Amino acid sequence: MDELGDESFTVVAVALDSEPGAPDPWIEAASPTYPVLIDRTHQVADRYGIVNVPTAIWIDESGKIVRPAEVAGAYEAFRHVDPETRAVPEEHLAHSKQVRSAYLDAIRDWVARGSDSEHVLSAADARDRQPAADPAVAEAHARFRLGQHLEASGNREAARIEFEAASRLHPESWAIWRQAADKLENGIAAGPAFSARLAALGDKHYYPPPEIAGMPEAPARS
Amino acid sequence: MTIILTPTDTIEVSATPDGNTLWLDAADLTRVTGYQLKPEGFCLDEICVPVPHGREAEFVRDGSDGTSVNLATFWRYLDAPVIADDEGATWSIGEPPTDRSMRLDTLEAADVTLPDVSGELHSLSDFRGRKVLLAAWASW
Numbered sequence: 001m002d003e004l005g006d007e008s009f010t011v012v013a014v015a016l017d018s019e020p021g022a023p024d025p026w027i028e029a030a031s032p033t034y035p036v037l038i039d040r041t042h043q044v045a046d047r048y049g050i051v052n053v054p055t056a057i058w059i060d061e062s063g064k065i066v067r068p069a070e071v072a073g074a075y076e077a078f079r080h081v082d083p084e085t086r087a088v089p090e091e092h093l094a095h096s097k098q099v100r101s102a103y104l105d106a107i108r109d110w111v112a113r114g115s116d117s118e119h120v121l122s123a124a125d126a127r128d129r130q131p132a133a134d135p136a137v138a139e140a141h142a143r144f145r146l147g148q149h150l151e152a153s154g155n156r157e158a159a160r161i162e163f164e165a166a167s168r169l170h171p172e173s174w175a176i177w178r179q180a181a182d183k184l185e186n187g188i189a190a191g192p193a194f195s196a197r198l199a200a201l202g203d204k205h206y207y208p209p210p211e212i213a214g215m216p217e218a219p220a221r222s
Numbered sequence: 223m224t225i226i227l228t229p230t231d232t233i234e235v236s237a238t239p240d241g242n243t244l245w246l247d248a249a250d251l252t253r254v255t256g257y258q259l260k261p262e263g264f265c266l267d268e269i270c271v272p273v274p275h276g277r278e279a280e281f282v283r284d285g286s287d288g289t290s291v292n293l294a295t296f297w298r299y300l301d302a303p304v305i306a307d308d309e310g311a312t313w314s315i316g317e318p319p320t321d322r323s324m325r326l327d328t329l330e331a332a333d334v335t336l337p338d339v340s341g342e343l344h345s346l347s348d349f350r351g352r353k354v355l356l357a358a359w360a361s362w
Binding site: 007008009010011012013015016017019022023024025027028034037038039042043044045046047048050054055056058059060061062063064065066072074084091092097110111112113114121126127130131132133134135138139141143145146149150155158162175178181187188189191 | 303308312314329351356360
């Protein structure tokens with residue numbers, strides 16, 4: 001979003017990354033002009049109710065949330081891979097681009113028109129979309145933080161027990177699960193366990209479609 | 223020393239963990255949770271939680287070196303998570319649900335202070351006066 005070049009707006013990116021150095025190559029490659037913060041304990045996920053990435057929250061000039069946590073312009077095209085050709089069908093690739101572009105358009109509209117933008121939610125709607133206080137989720141994050149501390153102190157077995165408990169308490173969180181999961185050589189948690197967890201979603205979404213005006217309808221499931 | 227992991231911080235305190243209880247100085251309770259022990263009870267800003275009648279000894283005790291409070295019992299009383307490692311050396315606490323609901327209701331963006339890749343700290347509140355797209359991503 002650098003191209004907006006608007007003094008009244010900034011991206012603040014937060015890497016939900018417990019492992020020291022893991023996000024560095026990505027940051028170097030992007031060489032962003034906005035701040036990129038490193039959140040090893042996923043405190044932003046806990047505070048704002050984030051369960052996956054990319055997720056964004058819109059905050060106005062006075063520090064009020066005008067759009068609570070939602071998927072930031074991503075679509076789960078990868079879930080529609082043709083089992084024979086291993087390719088993502090064209091209509092899903094096209095939809096991916098449309099979702100991203102509709103989301104960026106919504107941000108541009110907000111930056112240009114502020115509270116007059118149709119994408120700025122009323123206080124009542126914003127409250128409705130805030131994730132409810134859930135004791136199980138709060139415990140999941142407390143256990144995740146303890147696990148992260150134990151792992152950083154070299155106590156991997158005790159850490160694993162906390163991470164597993166955290167995932168059981170907050171099964172919607174891909175952030176907790178993928179952070180703790182085994183990674184492939186490229187550092188991405190996309191091995192067989194990820195595929196199995198994804199398959200277990202069934203009809204549920206990995207990226208729930210953002211409820212934003214102008215967002216195109218997803219293609220039918222193939 | 224005992225390490226307490228809060229939703230936003232790691233704090234070392236001089237505490238006495240014993241099974242399910244964690245006694246620490248009343249001043250340290252404030253440092254860790256923001257709650258202050260007052261005659262009305264445990265207070266966060268203007269809102270106070272009275273110490274439950276008949277259970278005072280489980281929550282507060284006066285010793286030669288000042289007043290101590292039992293963080294673990296108080297936190298469970300608030301229905302908030304409090305978890306310890308096997309040795310009781312590290313404790314992790316979560317946000318009480320009532321505090322969270324009130325915070326969510328205000329729609330105020332919770333402040334966070336985090337380092338960038340060079341270790342420099344930034345607070346979300348540094349950006350007041352600008353619109354902020356708070357965007358979470360990850361390498362995994």
